[in-house]
Amino acid sequence: MSDINKVVLAYSGGLDTSVIVRWLQDTYNCEVVTFTADIGQGEEVEPARAKAEALGVKEIYIEDLREEFVRDFVFPMFRANTVYEGEYLLGTSIARPLIAKRLVEIANETNADAISHGATGKGNDQVRFELGAYALKPGIQVIAPWREWDLNSREALMAYCEERNIPVDFSNKKKKSPYSMDANLLHISYEGGQLEDPWVEAEEDMWRWSVSPEAAPDEPTYIELTYRKGDIVAIDGVEMSPATVLETLNKLGGANGIGRADLVENRYVGMKSRGCYETPGGTIMLKAHRAIESLTLDREAAHLKDELMPRYAKLVYNGYWWSPERIMLQKAIDESQTFVNGKVRVKLYKGNAIVAGRQSDDSLFDAHIATFEDDAGAYNQKDAEGFIKLNALRMRIGANRGRKYD
Incomplete structure (x- = not known):
């Protein structure tokens, strides 16, 4: 990647991504653009500006994406009743395609050659960021420092900061969460x-x-x-x-x-x-x-949605939000929500x-038909006999086959 002149980094302002800014500058001798997204993490994102400036960053993007995040990513996912492996509601997974989208857009706006992120080589996020980026800009170059450097512990990161005078305020008295x-x-x-x-x-x-x-x-x-x-x-x-x-x-x-x-x-x-x-x-x-x-x-539409949901959930979890199959499924799901x-x-x-x-004014529930009381002829219970016999026909034929040689 010797042709890297400018990189857009997904920047949180924390220890890891602050080290990545300097590491990119040192390793690739390139200009770094930082992008910090407010997607409702509950912390101020504006302080990231001062930290980026202290690291020599000239182009700094800090954006409030909360409405876009919920409107265009969370809500569409919940229309599918999406749950991964029976329990996980995909909170981290669904944020990554939005960040990948903005990384690519900012790369286009700033004429950057590559994007970068702070995801490790062990996790899912590296896959989600990069699959999204490649889907939206096939020729984009991606730099994943955790897959390249040897700074594999917090101590190593702190030592790197000390050696290069990287200003950090997270090595102080404030107690760090163990998680x-x-x-x-x-x-x-x-x-x-x-x-x-x-x-x-x-x-x-x-x-x-x-x-x-x-x-x-x-x-x-x-x-x-x-x-x-x-x-x-x-x-x-x-x-x-x-x-x-x-x-x-x-x-x-x-x-x-x-x-x-x-x-x-x-x-x-x-x-x-x-x-x-x-x-x-x-x-x-x-x-x-x-x-x-x-x-x-409708019953069959609801059941079909339930059958499609695990596939949809897997696509979101694995990072395929921008894939043709997820987009195709979304169109079917959105149509079902009319x-x-x-x-x-x-x-x-x-x-x-x-x-x-x-x-609902669009309810398919009809109390006159479903009632256990007198339905005044809304439903003919005798119709059930033929329905049952027709549905039992193949099973009766199959059962009789075994009796041919009795």
Whole structure:
């Protein structure tokens, strides 16, 4: 990569990416452009500007992408009721295609030759960033320092900073969390530390967004969610933007002990890893979306969506958001949401999101047909006999075959 003159780096302002700025400058003798995205991680992103300037960076991008993140990535994923391996709501996975998209766009705007990221060679994020970048700009060059350098510990990174006078304010008295954490508007994740032993229970003071179910209020909280084409557009009758919807549900869910998960997942690179996640708003969204679909989706359309969902989840988890197959699936999923309109009432109580009611002007539920009382001729129960016999025909024929030689 001797022809690298300018690189766009996904920059958090933390230790790793601050080292990467200087390492890129030293190793490739190139100009570095930094890109810092606010996707709801709960920390100020503006301080990254001063840190980048101190490292000699001239072009600095700091952007609030919270609305785009929820509107164009989280909401479309939840229309599919997406869950990876039965539990994971894909909070980290779904943020990566947006970051990859902006890295490529900024590379185009600044005439950069390459992009770079701080993902390690052991994780999924390297795959997600790079698959996204190659899908959007096939000729882009990617620099992944963790796959090239020998700075493989925090001590080595700190020594590098000291040798090169890199200004960092994270080596001070402030106590560092023992966990590797990643946060955005959808979730916060925890890995490493004592979590590397799958038998050890996560300590209570690790969790940041939610109270424990035991400490949650003794009285339930009821909320009413309004859906339009599969997306929540209002809470308790108040219209909200996508990001505000998720922020509000995170607060409500967290206060009621909702959204904690502790799981061992299969990474795309081949290893198993143990992680803990807090996804309070997403947990509520998943429950409520399935409830409104239960009223408004045709049976076979709903069942087909459930069959497609694991494939869709795998595509998101493995980094194929920008692939032709994910885009194709999304079109089918979005078409299915045309009549997913109405309201869902949810009871939040001690770690549980419980559906307490649902209604829709586009409902396929017909009380006159479904009733256990007198249906006044709306349904002829005698029709069921022929239906059953026709569906049993192949099984009866198959059973008789074995009796031919009796």
